[in-house]
Amino acid sequence: MRVTGNRMIDLATGATASGQARVASSAQEVTSGMRVTRPSDDPSAYIAAERAKLHRNLVDGSTRAVQTSRDRLDQVDAALAGIGDVISQIRSLAIQGVSATYNASDRAQIAEQVHSLTRTAIGAGNVRAVDGEYLLAGSASLSAPFSSTGAYTGNADTRDVSTSATSSVRATISGADLTAANGGVDVIPLMERVFSALATNDTAALAGTLDELAKAVEQVGLARTRVGGSMAVLDATVLAHGELTESLTTTISNAVEVDSIAAASNLAKASQALEVSRTVSSHLIALLKLA
């Protein structure tokens, strides 16, 4: 095949231009750290990275939801702990009140304490989240669940929070756990009954509340156990989400980011090829000049 000088120069120029493009592309990868910045760079890598990013966003959303629920359970636990303390105190006062050494006046004084403690318990039962939602109201969460008399006006609904596309965990308990709904006692109305017995100096009725108060302490403890169980599940979920997020970040990184060592090596190779191409071009031009 006849090869002209111009053709040789064209080929050498083409090789140099292509070498320069490779060096520019490799340098861009090394400096930006990104191998894929748009779908056409590597469609399958782009799709894999975008799917992983979307999954990570969902996980992040779910983590925020779980964290919010976890914070709320902390509030609920503190409220239940407060109610539990109140019941224990009221039970101690009731035991004192039953004692024959106390008279009506003494019991009236104790009744005042019980009344104050009951207000505290009602306040704790009407605990609210930062957005104003009542945390122990079930799904009737925009109204206070415990009336001034301690009657429960909420419902027994609980709320699940999605932890993934297919699963969810229970993230609330309702104030119904403090009522007789499931074979327990009506905890706060019981306090009112203690108050009434003390206020009316009815020691028999007061004695009758002692066992129920003991049950109420257990009932609140049981509710706290449920809350603790949910908190543990939520904590585990946050932990699992953290690991999943890390794994997804690795997937994204592997798909679209450059391996710095490989990229540096590619840049070195491309630079060397360009240098060779330039040397060939200059030799060729010198040769043609001599001719």
Add this chain to the structure above:
Amino acid sequence: MSNLLSLLSLGSNAIQAQNTGLSIATNNVANVNTRGYSRQRVDLHALMGAPLVGGVTAGSPERLQDNLLAGRIRTAGGSLSMSTAFHQALLDVESRMTSSGPTIHEQLGKLAARMTELTATPTDTITRDTVISAARDVNSGIRRRAAELDTAQEEANARIQEKAAQVSTLAIRLSQTNLQVQKSGDGALRDERDRIANQLSELTGGTARIDGDGHMRFVLDGGAMLVDGNNAAALRPILDPATGDQRLEVVAGTLRRDVTANITRGSIGADLQVRDSVIVKARDDLDQLAFDISSAYNTAHRANAGLDGVSGRNMFTQPTQVAGAAKAMALDPALDADPNVLATAAPGGAVGDNAGAKALLTVASGNVATGGKTLVGAALDIVSSIGIAASEAKSDIYRDTLFHENLAGLRDSLSGVDIQEELSNLARFEHATSAMTRFVATVDGLLGELINRL
């Protein structure tokens, strides 16, 4: 005496022949860097004379060029031009769908994440606001991308219009060059004609042929004749009122022929394919996505109740048809005005119930889009399919460049000027001219001597 005169004549002819060779070689060297130039060659023929005197004469200069190869180069040029322009246009569409802010799939992903948060705090005003804000972003994102596709379509139409005008101008030049070639047959004119034909092929992907009458004819795919000898047709853009697109007609006198569907190669073919296939598909997919988003969310939203306990309300304005759904997409005005309208609770249930929020989350993560895809997946597929097409077009450029380069090498092998070769030719012709000049001088001296002795 008569023999000496014959020798003088032989010498004169020989000098003329060598000078022809010199001028051809010089012309070749002068055009060494002229794009599309085909080198010329002159063959010298020995003259057979009576017993002792012969001589030499130069034949007509021959233009070293292969019409078959030239045709293959034009075809390859049309393909390369097509893949290059197609790749560029696809990158433009891809950029319009992915750059300048979050993509639609990212916005849908954000909405899904906000929906997840909504299941935990369905009554929280801030959470409800962020969900509505994310829905607004999806809505504005889809409308913006739909508008970008419209712009890409307008630009493709403008390019088609501009290139059609170029084709018409080149067709006239080709017909005029045909006429000039017919008159003079000059090699430079033939080269010019080839260059024009190459440009036409790069624009339209059409083919040129040189018939027995020496005329070049340029034919578009599908058979429409653009240049027939000295006659040129025009490639005229005609606005299609139904689509708003430019259609292309070959107009020759009163004859008109729609060739829009026939031009599938060249850079015009690329613009047509981007406009009529890529953008149309992206727009259809976007309309389908907008329709699916609105319909699926509306179904879930209508079935549940807002904080005011009212159910049966849409989340987005319900589109009446798929076509145009993207551009018409809008958040339901009631929801846009009041976040309490967001249906997070079961109808008849308490306000803190999150059944509605969970139903909306099911839409966000479920396979509710056409084709059994998730909404996010369908949105990702729109940009991915454009990216895949652009990536394939890049491979096509590589393939077409290799093929075109190979043919260019073959052409150069036949038609390219090699300076060393031409300098050798110059030296050969120069030496021969010098020798013949001396020969003529010698014969002239002999004749002078003879005349003096007479």
